[in-house]
Amino acid sequence: MSAKNNPDAEAREFLFRDDGRIPNSPLPLLFYPRALSGRDLEPSRCKKLFAGNNWLGAWVNGVFSFHHYHSTSHEVLAVITGSANITFGGENGETVEAGAGDVVVIPAGVGHCNRGSSRDFRVIGAYPEGRSYDLLTGEPDERPQSLENIGNVPLPKADPLSGPDGPLRKAWRP
Template structure:
């Protein structure tokens, strides 16, 4: 399987709402998996993520409130349904997510589900030794969140394969 090229989305810090976001771009891989049923896609995402150093952690939906993780990068493999999501916090950008897509969210990037199919579900994964805290924007805590985001190690590979440094290395 060839490694697809991701869309890159950049989000500046949202100081008014306390969302650090990241100088690193969000990676959106479209239609990484386009065959099989939902369970097969979930299993395949988990196997793929694990093989590339992003151990799968859960199967769940996307929270319907803006939040971020300042202590971990996150990979999301959509295996069932579709959703309209917002990235970057309350003033962020809306996009559609479909079964077969993968998002790679750098630590600090806000994300939320705005509307989703009843059966929308994803596989979530994090690099080893990175543990996400669910955080909501707090302008008074922005500097501390930005410091945590800056200290999160960048993994060697993307969760779908291939080196991450060419995509994230120049932004650090």
């Protein structure tokens, strides 16, 4: 299954270095501007799109307003309503304005934080193969285990929007 609205959505790539608190990743974060529109922004359809590409465990909510990351899974976020300024990569990372239709694929270890959003801001999140995820904030005692975890997260078999031949599989190589 692939996104019908913009199947050839070009992904912008962002690389973040370990900042001493947030480990980040050697894999690039992928930002797909306006990849979804119309009915694909309905939660049930967006979840179905992700599930069709084996990104499972979907949920609907916002993005935490503190820097955090996941060391046990990659994550996809699709903005379905509203907009937010989201900082990726830790305190000194890059802030991106994400609005309805934008999709972000966040590698394990990459920090993210909602710096301010519209009242109607909502995302759908999911994980490759429904992997379980943790929630880490960069505390020193988390670091040894989180670095090991990040190194053990497998690459997804498919891009959450475009399937096995999508941009993710080209950008994320072993």
